[in-house]
Amino acid sequence: MPFEAPDKTPPGLRRIAADFGGLYAVNALVAFIFATTGPVAIILAVARQGGLAESDLSSWLFGSFFLNGLISIAYCWIYRQPLVFFWSIPGAVLIGPALGHLSFAEVIGAYHVTGLLMLALGASGWVRRAMQAAVMPIVMAMVAGVFLRFGLDLVYALRDDLWIAAPMVAGFLAVSALPRLARVLPPLIVALIVGAVAIAALERFQPGSGAIFGFAQPTLYAPVFSWRAMIELVVPLAITVLAVQNGQGYAVLGAAGHQPPVNAVTIACGGGSILCALVGAVSTCLTGPVNAILSISGERQRQYTAGLLVGVLALGFGALAPTFTHLMLATPKAFIAALGGLAMLRVLQNAFVASFRSTHTLGAMITFVVTVANVPIFNIGAPFWGLVIGYLCSRLLEPGDFVTAK
Numbered sequence: 001m002p003f004e005a006p007d008k009t010p011p012g013l014r015r016i017a018a019d020f021g022g023l024y025a026v027n028a029l030v031a032f033i034f035a036t037t038g039p040v041a042i043i044l045a046v047a048r049q050g051g052l053a054e055s056d057l058s059s060w061l062f063g064s065f066f067l068n069g070l071i072s073i074a075y076c077w078i079y080r081q082p083l084v085f086f087w088s089i090p091g092a093v094l095i096g097p098a099l100g101h102l103s104f105a106e107v108i109g110a111y112h113v114t115g116l117l118m119l120a121l122g123a124s125g126w127v128r129r130a131m132q133a134a135v136m137p138i139v140m141a142m143v144a145g146v147f148l149r150f151g152l153d154l155v156y157a158l159r160d161d162l163w164i165a166a167p168m169v170a171g172f173l174a175v176s177a178l179p180r181l182a183r184v185l186p187p188l189i190v191a192l193i194v195g196a197v198a199i200a201a202l203e204r205f206q207p208g209s210g211a212i213f214g215f216a217q218p219t220l221y222a223p224v225f226s227w228r229a230m231i232e233l234v235v236p237l238a239i240t241v242l243a244v245q246n247g248q249g250y251a252v253l254g255a256a257g258h259q260p261p262v263n264a265v266t267i268a269c270g271g272g273s274i275l276c277a278l279v280g281a282v283s284t285c286l287t288g289p290v291n292a293i294l295s296i297s298g299e300r301q302r303q304y305t306a307g308l309l310v311g312v313l314a315l316g317f318g319a320l321a322p323t324f325t326h327l328m329l330a331t332p333k334a335f336i337a338a339l340g341g342l343a344m345l346r347v348l349q350n351a352f353v354a355s356f357r358s359t360h361t362l363g364a365m366i367t368f369v370v371t372v373a374n375v376p377i378f379n380i381g382a383p384f385w386g387l388v389i390g391y392l393c394s395r396l397l398e399p400g401d402f403v404t405a406k
Helices: 013-019 022-035 038-050 054-079 089-098 104-124 127-133 136-160 162-176 179-184 187-202 227-255 262-278 288-294 304-319 321-329 333-356 361-373 382-397 399-405
Strands: 085-087 284-286
Touching: 013 304, 022 038, 022 187, 022 288, 022 304, 038 054, 038 085, 038 089, 038 136, 038 321, 038 333, 054 085, 054 262, 054 284, 054 304, 054 321, 085 089, 085 262, 089 136, 089 227, 089 382, 104 127, 104 227, 104 262, 127 227, 127 262, 136 162, 136 227, 136 333, 136 361, 136 382, 162 179, 162 187, 162 333, 187 333, 227 262, 227 284, 227 288, 227 382, 262 284, 288 304, 304 321, 333 361, 361 382, 382 399
Parallel strands: none
Antiparallel strands: 085 284
């Protein structure tokens, strides 16, 4: 059977109420705030880069939060683990450059095919083999090349809007330098608060016309299936979900003593990706940072309740997606760029470490350079060619590393 059976029967309302507590509520709130700050800023930055309309962005956020919130609630309840699903951040970042030469409908077609691929891998039980076949230094070099843009945008924000970006960076660094405080008050949240204060003090908030408050009215998109979108996006998207994002999620949950159901998670990512694609949202994944926050403290058998609360909060955020979209777009561009850049610093660091730590370093470097150059070939984006060229060069010039990997 592709679905792993849960160890216990799903809990009833009384059991959930008994397992819930203040510690799990705080962990859920911190994890949710994390998910709605830097990661959302990244989506906004990608949408701006790709020229998407506010209605497209609102629909994207609805899918990312509301639909994935439903999946999270179901899996946390069935498996009694903090199994929270959101969206692939590397996958979202891939979309920005792709929208320069692909239509949004073509990108959505690639989302659907990626979802079908993950469904097949999960149902067949081949997902572990697929993950093992990926050459992670080369994959992470592609991720580092794509993410580098956000680090550069942080620097540009400091150059272009110093009085907004500099206080955010200062607040982030000040809290990061105090590990005990950072565990209680995440630096990214401090940067957001400081940035909001700076925007208010400088009177830079510009909501524009129209009502600020509004409930979600998601758009249903008809996909367009083109070979160039399939070739450019499907494999990189699947890799970022299965190897990068899900792999991180499995690692943090395993370290906390949980046993996440790999096949069932992959099926959820596949089905969730297809549902989210209907409203223009990027592929579903098992989130690493959020589940890490949920599983960092408390009794292991009660941590699922924090995941349930995150899922409920995600439903509310998704239902009010137009409101949050309108508010975020009313802030200066430097605010979004700085928040997204700060959110990506550690991720970018980890990507570089994983790429150049041990084996396949030359192939990883070639992958990184090709990806950063961002030159499409045959209308297929650079991240795909970075993977292909880096892998082939590593096969030719670093054959011993493939033997070592086995």
